[in-house]
Amino acid sequence: MKSIHTLSAAALIALAVPAFSTAQDAYAPQPRVQNASTTNLPAFTHPQSVPQDLARVDGGLNATGSFQGRFTQYGADGSVSTGTVHLQRPxxxxxxxxxxxxLLIVSDGVTLVQQDRALxxxxxxxxxxxxxxxxLKENVNLARDTEVIGFQKLPNQWRVTSRDGSGEMAGAITLVFDPQSLxxxxWVIADEFGGTTTVRLSELQYNQALDPRLFILRDQREDRRDRRR
Incomplete structure (x- = not known):
């Protein structure tokens, strides 16, 4: 598995692994999703409605053009980090x-960059x-773009767990949604070694205009080299 730097405190410990790919597996009984609060539940709590429920989740994501707010990251090593998040789809x-x-992590829509300002x-x-x-796609379709291995509908949350259908990436990601607003x-990243990293969002403001400069991160070392030429 690749990595960008060590990502020891990064928001997503799986940032540099291959993206999830299409899988057409039926929503048959699956191994239980391993999560502290949901371990005793089946991977699919409402298997008959999974296609319709996934379509609703897709619709909620596609209706979110942008958001900004706070995040708290709970690392697999027990660390806790906080910060601000800005997201603009696609x-x-x-x-x-x-x-x-x-750390500062920025995607401009093509490249994801991690800057360690100390190093x-x-x-x-x-x-x-x-x-x-x-x-982050313009048109999110979870059933098409991922192998969905769990969909747990609880009173206070919906949990969609996906993995790489090609087998090129170990681990899985769980997206957690509000059951009313979706x-x-x-989200929770589970790695191949059994560790999990959780990124929890808060104080979000939706669909406001964001400064496009937020998503540009230049390497000042390159600027200095260019000026010396």
Missing amino acids: GRVRFEYDAPNP ETFDRVPLSATPLNYF ALME
Whole structure:
């Protein structure tokens, strides 16, 4: 599995693994989704309505042109980090961590860049090679773009768990939605070693105009080299 830098405190520990791909598996009984609050539930709590429920989730994501607010990241190592998030579909996102965490993660719609401001490093991967890509698309379709291995409908949340249908990427991602508004509340990345990283969203403001400069991150070292030429 690739990585961009170490991502030891990054919002998404699986940013640099291949994106989820199409799978047409039926919504038959699956292994139970491993989550502390849902371990005792079947992977699909309402299997007969999965196609319709997925279509509703797709509609909620596609109706969200942008949002901005706060995030809290709970790392697999027990660490907790906070910061601000700006998202503009399609393809643009910015995670800016609060001090003393030096990380800044930005996607311009094509490339995902992680800057470590303490080490003055920049690491890049194509957005299309990350799990972010499939829910930042202009037209989200979870059944088409991922292998859905779990859909748990609970009174206080809907949980959609997907993985890479091609087998090129280990682990899975769970998107957690408010059951009434279908707003995205958090996501959980489960890695191949059994660890999980959770990113929880809060104080979100939706569909407001965002400054396009938020999604541009230049390597100042390159600017300095260009000026010396």
